[in-house]
Amino acid sequence: MSDIAAGKSGDHPTLLVRDREGHDLLCFLEHLIPLDGQDYALLSPVDTPVSLFRLREDDEPEPITSVSSSEPILSVADVVLQEHDLVLVRSAITLTVSGELEEPDQEDLEELDDEDDLDDDAETFELLVSFMVDAQEYGLYIPLDPFLVLVRMVDGQAELLSEDELDRIQPRIEAELEEREWPE
Known part of the structure; x- marks a missing residue:
């Protein structure tokens, strides 16, 4: 095949x-x-790639680069995404989300483009969902760059x-x- x-x-x-x-x-x-x-x-x-971040008050979100597919964080993310008719897929290379996502607001993207002029190396992400696991907040973000x-x-x-x-x-x-x- x-x-x-x-x-x-x-x-x-x-x-x-x-x-x-x-x-x-x-x-x-x-x-x-x-x-x-x-x-x-x-x-x-084909599906939308997402990145997992640990969220902290008054601090930049911290990317989580390695997580096992049986991690409890991902189980909670599964449940939260199901509420939005989305499915978390433990894909090769990256996590992805399957389902109908809303398109990002064009005004928000234009604002991000203006901000990117200041720092071309900064990756930009849009928050898809946030959730709590053991009193710690996490978020799944969609990269806005291809x-x-x-x-x-x-x-x-x-x-x-x-x-x-x-x-x-x-x-x-x-x-x-x-x-x-x-x-x-």
């Missing part, structure tokens, strides 16, 4: 990416980039890159995309 299929809209094919733990992430194929005789692909998740996944294509299959390979290939892929004038 091939991991390439027609996308929901029929415009973009989809690829299934699997991590070492056996979690899958269904992605749209955005770009196929040949480099040194090897094909690489730039993918975007969440892209770089993979190596082998026999029609998408393979995740090692950290070393990603560090080595990513600048070259970015240069190639800039040459193609993407993104504008």
